[in-house]
Amino acid sequence: MVKTGFVEKNLRILFPLPAIAFVMVMMIFPVAYTVFLSFTNWNLTSGQPLGLVGLRSYARVFGEPRFLMAIGRTFLFTTLAVGFEAVLGTIVALFLHREFFGKGLMKLLLLLPLVATPVAIGIVWNLFYDPTIGLANYILSVIGLPKSAWVSDASTVIGALVVVDVWQWTPMVSLIVLAGLAGLSHEPYEAARVDGATERQILWGITLPMVMPTILTAMILRTVDALKTFDIIFAMTGGGPGYASETLNVLGFKYSFEYFKMGQASVILVVLFLIVLGCSVLIMKARDRAQV
Amino acid sequence: MKKARLVDLVFYLVIISMAMIVLFPFLWMLSSSFKTQVDIIAWPPRFLFKPTLQNYTRVFGEQDFFKYFINSSIVGVSAVGLSLLIGLPAAYSIARFAQKRLSVFILVARLMPGISFLLPWYIIFSRIGLMDSYAALILSHMLIALPVIVWIMSSYFEGVPVELEESAMVDGATRQKAFMSIILPLSGPGIVTATTLSFIFSWNNFMFSQVLSMEKTKTLPIAVYNFVSYAEVDWGGVMAAAVAIMLPAILLTMLFQKYVVKGLTMGAVKG
Numbered sequence: 001m002v003k004t005g006f007v008e009k010n011l012r013i014l015f016p017l018p019a020i021a022f023v024m025v026m027m028i029f030p031v032a033y034t035v036f037l038s039f040t041n042w043n044l045t046s047g048q049p050l051g052l053v054g055l056r057s058y059a060r061v062f063g064e065p066r067f068l069m070a071i072g073r074t075f076l077f078t079t080l081a082v083g084f085e086a087v088l089g090t091i092v093a094l095f096l097h098r099e100f101f102g103k104g105l106m107k108l109l110l111l112l113p114l115v116a117t118p119v120a121i122g123i124v125w126n127l128f129y130d131p132t133i134g135l136a137n138y139i140l141s142v143i144g145l146p147k148s149a150w151v152s153d154a155s156t157v158i159g160a161l162v163v164v165d166v167w168q169w170t171p172m173v174s175l176i177v178l179a180g181l182a183g184l185s186h187e188p189y190e191a192a193r194v195d196g197a198t199e200r201q202i203l204w205g206i207t208l209p210m211v212m213p214t215i216l217t218a219m220i221l222r223t224v225d226a227l228k229t230f231d232i233i234f235a236m237t238g239g240g241p242g243y244a245s246e247t248l249n250v251l252g253f254k255y256s257f258e259y260f261k262m263g264q265a266s267v268i269l270v271v272l273f274l275i276v277l278g279c280s281v282l283i284m285k286a287r288d289r290a291q292v
Numbered sequence: 293m294k295k296a297r298l299v300d301l302v303f304y305l306v307i308i309s310m311a312m313i314v315l316f317p318f319l320w321m322l323s324s325s326f327k328t329q330v331d332i333i334a335w336p337p338r339f340l341f342k343p344t345l346q347n348y349t350r351v352f353g354e355q356d357f358f359k360y361f362i363n364s365s366i367v368g369v370s371a372v373g374l375s376l377l378i379g380l381p382a383a384y385s386i387a388r389f390a391q392k393r394l395s396v397f398i399l400v401a402r403l404m405p406g407i408s409f410l411l412p413w414y415i416i417f418s419r420i421g422l423m424d425s426y427a428a429l430i431l432s433h434m435l436i437a438l439p440v441i442v443w444i445m446s447s448y449f450e451g452v453p454v455e456l457e458e459s460a461m462v463d464g465a466t467r468q469k470a471f472m473s474i475i476l477p478l479s480g481p482g483i484v485t486a487t488t489l490s491f492i493f494s495w496n497n498f499m500f501s502q503v504l505s506m507e508k509t510k511t512l513p514i515a516v517y518n519f520v521s522y523a524e525v526d527w528g529g530v531m532a533a534a535v536a537i538m539l540p541a542i543l544l545t546m547l548f549q550k551y552v553v554k555g556l557t558m559g560a561v562k563g
Contacts, residue, residue: 008466008467011467015381015385015468016381016385016391016394018378019378019438020397022378022434023397023398023438026432027401030409030413031404100303100307109311109314109315110314111552112545115552116318117512119517120513121317123517123520123534124318127527128320132333132335133333133334135337175557176556228406230499231496231498249405252405256414262415269408272408276404
């Protein structure tokens with residue numbers, strides 16, 4: 001009879017221990033520190049010692065129009081981007097959900113935007129959007145529309161950035177929905193065909209309801225990331241023109257690493273984190289309801 | 293018969309337009325990287341031009357791109373390697389002992405905005421003199437790689453029959469030995485998926501490296517970004533740099549296409 005060793009007896013603690021320790025040190029402790037800093041007025045450049053000021057940094061940040069605008073803009077950007085991605089991604093997936101010559105190649109193409117470096121993608125789109133030499137304005141002029149300033153104008157910058165996000169992430173929604181469609185059972189379809197249902201009735205009555213939990217899951221993933229979008233916006237506009245494309249993540253970055261107002265920056269980060277958490281919980285609830 | 297052929301034609305027209313929409317930024321980037329400055333700023337934009345390699349020779353000659361390439365590789369390979377080291381046992385434990393809470397704990401790292409750890413890291417790494425060090429960058433990139441690895445591998449291990457370890461254990465092997473010598477060798481596809489994806493995410497990361505690295509450890513995305521800020525008009529050079537930075541991730545994706553699709557969509561479908 002082999003005696004069970006110490007390692008084996010405690011495997012369920014010892015195996016995950018290094019990963020737990022790492023996450024504690026690198027994530028839990030830093031987040032706690034950020035929350036702590038949000039109750040201070042610490043400013044790295046002022047040279048003054050850190051002072052606990054209760055909720056005063058919160059009051060300062062919430063009294064700042066630039067912050068309130070950034071909250072609204074974060075929601076606007078996320079709603080537009082995720083909305084378009086969900087609808088377009090589902091349409092593309094329904095379209096590709098059949099056997100055809102070149103399907104493998106098409107799936108490979110859909111992967112490219114997902115793995116391409118976002119900073120570089122942003123720069124390429126900046127060349128495309130360039131008001132004087134960009135292809136975008138050339139296309140407008142060919143179809144007889146007036147030129148646009150795209151990301152250089154406060155009124156069009158959010159729309160132009162949403163287009164880039166939609167270009168980059170619709171393929172992911174499509175791939176997820178395609179995988180969901182491939183996993184649907186055949187029985188309801190056979191029954192519907194026996195009953196003489198039309199293609200349209202099958203789509204709205206069977207396919208979409210059955211694949212809805214997958215679509216909602218894709219939307220959760222996208223919402224969490226869209227709320228945090230940083231690379232593309234920072235690389236393309238740096239939050240400008242003026243403050244016109246500053247989302248919470250970009251504003252938090254500027255407060256942290258350009259103004260070094262660590263107290264107020266931490267307030268912004270806490271708010272961003274709570275929004276991401278709140279939105280994920282909300283959509284997860286919606287998904288659970290759709291599954292019942 | 294005729295009607296079927298027309299439907300096919302329309303179908304392929306739509307497919308080709310979709311492919312063009314996905315591809316055109318890449319094609320425009322690629323073609324611009326072979327254009328002279330004159331061709332790039334021409335109006336209307338030129339679709340036909342005499343290609344030149346001068347952007348590539350200039351970017352790789354003047355810029356220290358090779359060094360940044362090495363930096364990105366050091367950071368990516370180390371972060372993924374270390375994350376596999378601590379992530380694989382954790383994923384196994386989550387799968388075999390149904391440690392649901394533990395998996396949520398590690399996946400919160402995927403949910404959290406990275407900037408909420410970056411600010412404290414910046415303060416702490418400055419205090420202990422780790423700014424612009426490989427150690428700081430690797431640690432930060434591990435927080436990108438670890439959740440991906442745990443997420444993919446825990447569901448992979450769930451699919452490996454538990455009888456395999458049990459029969460080894462009946463023969464006298466310890467559980468940790470069975471994990472090392474039986475389970476891991478069987479998990480090649482899962483490990484390829486997790487490694488490829490987490491390496492690409494580390495390779496593409498901008499925010500962590502932008503704050504934690506300076507001249508010595510600068511990675512490619514930062515180099516490309518800086519290149520734009522001081523060479524705004526040199527579009528050809530910037531596009532050549534953009535091609536160079538995207539190439540490794542795209543090659544990896546082509547090589548491991550099946551795995552990448554699986555990794556990106558898994559979990560989402562299971563619900």
